[in-house]
Amino acid sequence: MLSPKQNIITIEEYESLPEDTRAEVFEGQIHYMASPSQVHQAILTELLISISGYIRKKKGNCSMFPAPFDVKLSDQPLTIVQPDILVVCDKDKLDGKRCNGAPDFIIEIVSPGNSSDDYIRKLYYYKKYGVREYWIVDPKRKNITVYYFEGDLLSIPYTFDSVVKVNIYDDLYIDFSDISSRIDF
Template sequence: MPLPKEQYTSKDYWALPEGSRAELIDGQLYNMAPPSRIHQEITFQLARKLADYIDSKEGNCKVYPAPFAVNLDADDKNWVEPDISVICNPDKLTDRGCSGAPDFIVEVVSPSSRRMDYAHKVSLYLDAGVREYWIIDPLKKYTTVYLNEQDPAEFAPIIFPFESSIKVGIFSDLSINISQLL
């Protein structure tokens, strides 16, 4: 639910009280509830798996779990805090976070974020140029994958049960099984 005000800006976002978490989406601030234990377990284990893979390949991508600020469109109206952001272009990294679209974003669904993660953020992330977006749903025990590098005429989400191995689109030789992370 957005906080009441007509239009918020980056200035409002960065002026939030210490310890507050919110996202600025299309000029509106949305409070973020604290994550559950399972949410944190999935986020931690997946971030570690991605970072270990990148390190093993001596890659230059960086993995940032939340809280990590991402200014999707490098303007004044969209600052998000994905659960996991993978950035492969070091020029996008600033002292405040990421300026521009990460290559890969993961959101772990919470009861309070369900509508935002499945509806609004899909178009927000893909329009900004995020190459791959995963929505991990602990309640339903499946992962929805969006690959932004597909032909737009064929673009559709792919849904995987937690027991399935999911190929990471931005890394050709990495597959992840969510049930094995738990």
């Protein structure tokens, strides 16, 4: 028995969604997202401060954006994500509305209801479309999994007691024990 064909969303339909709609598109299929938790947002804020401070201090050419900010990984089939944090070093990928193509660095902070999205679905798409480095920060497990898709390094697990190197930079390290000390889990 054939299953019914699901509706495929177009870029025009996606762009016409209400502005406060939290959604991503994987191969034309829309996936709605819940609002993030307080812990999620606290970790996001701490990471934004660390990374943006580094970029500003180094007078780097990369730009950093927090969610919600669209990343169009593919036109056909339409694939649009909204990573929690993304860093883009190729300004030609930015068109004023979104990043068109893979960012250099993405961080996803796991929400309890969608952990498989970050660990499986997004890992697949980020690697497939050329993201250089991808971090999964899991507040419940208090760990970080770093995927660096260049060279021999595949994945490295860390705990919230670790200092973690951002591999796309020579000298950026994020101290998760410091971040954890400021968050009410």
